[in-house]
Amino acid sequence: MRSLLRATALLAAATALAACPVPAGATTHAAPADRAPYVALEHPQPVPESGRAEAVEFFWYDCVHSQQLERPLQDWASRHRTDVVLRRVPAVWQGSPGERAQLGHARLYYTLERLDLVDRLQLTAFRSIREQREDLTTEDGAVSWALRQGVDAEVFREAYRSAEVGELTAGAAATFRRYEITELPSVVVRGRFRTSPSSAGGVDEMPAVLDRLVQQG
Template sequence: MKSLLRSTVLLAVATGLAACPVQAGAATHLPPAEHGRYATLEHPQPVRAAEKTEAVEFFWYDCVHSHQLEEPLQAWAGRHRADVTLRRVPAVWPGSPGEQRQLGHARLYYTLERLQLADRLQLAVYRAVREAKADVTTEDTATAWAVRQGVDAQAFRTAYRSAEVGRQAEGAAELFRRYEITELPSVVVQGRYRTSPTPAGGVKEMPAVLDRLVQQG
């Protein structure tokens, strides 16, 4: 893992390597993890959830570690249904060679979210992108994929073209910056504590770290 983190940002973007250090121009080494398993954001962010703990996942459909986290994260969120709200943010980092592709993935995610299909189809998107090497970055290719999943084509296109989805996709890069994301996937708990594969000790260890962060609030 540590050797992967020494890879350049451009290599990670080009190949979808597991370590996924992110954001063009950022340092290729992660800052030291606080408390061993997570870091505290320098600038804590406001939370949307009033009565539950908020967890915000930053992911990219073509990141192998994001793919590996999906099923464990779904299981973790299911166990915490009563006390945690899980929110997802697709990764977009401006200036990277894959920026347009990332924006396409972001628009697909927010379209599925608007249609209330994101949870059901999230793993299917990963499989399409990571395993089938499908292009789902344009309206036509994303619609064709969605139709194969049983989604109504007109409903999908209407959501895809909506101003709200466009605004969310364009705003993903700002969230990426505000939450100080340096690796994918990352999960930020209660706008303050961030964990990811490297400080957690691997993708499989992340749910246990998240349990600890939820407990301390």
């Protein structure tokens, strides 16, 4: 059954038929009572030697569960400013029909990150894309949107076109593969443990699982 759920999740992600690539039957995200609310990566990833734990969130602007996690994740990260570094990676499912749009959304995210606007505008980006169905996959669309949010258009455009943002956008798909992501949202802690709505038992349960993973070191 677990292998079937995994295959279904991958198929949904590859074909972009679902609003968010999650395992079949995960509507309620009820975690099996006999299973840990996280999984260990088969290939652990290196983490910065900063003295703080690293948490890496993988999300998609057109994913309802990613949107639902954003506020709890911001609150969680705020409580852990002294012991956790939060990093985000936008979804790019390489080879999928939606790859071009995903790359556009990834570039939008990395532009916000470069301008230190993620905390201020991440939820707005989710609402604009998911609820208002704005097309923010192009430079002109993203710049127009940013201008309406009070961001200087030329500053935003310069960041959008920067080599740094281009490199990060181009590398997002490879990062997804390295971290063995099959469901969104997912959060990997210390480069070793990954939790998600179906593992944790729901989006609301994820912060408590993240606390546990940070504490266990």
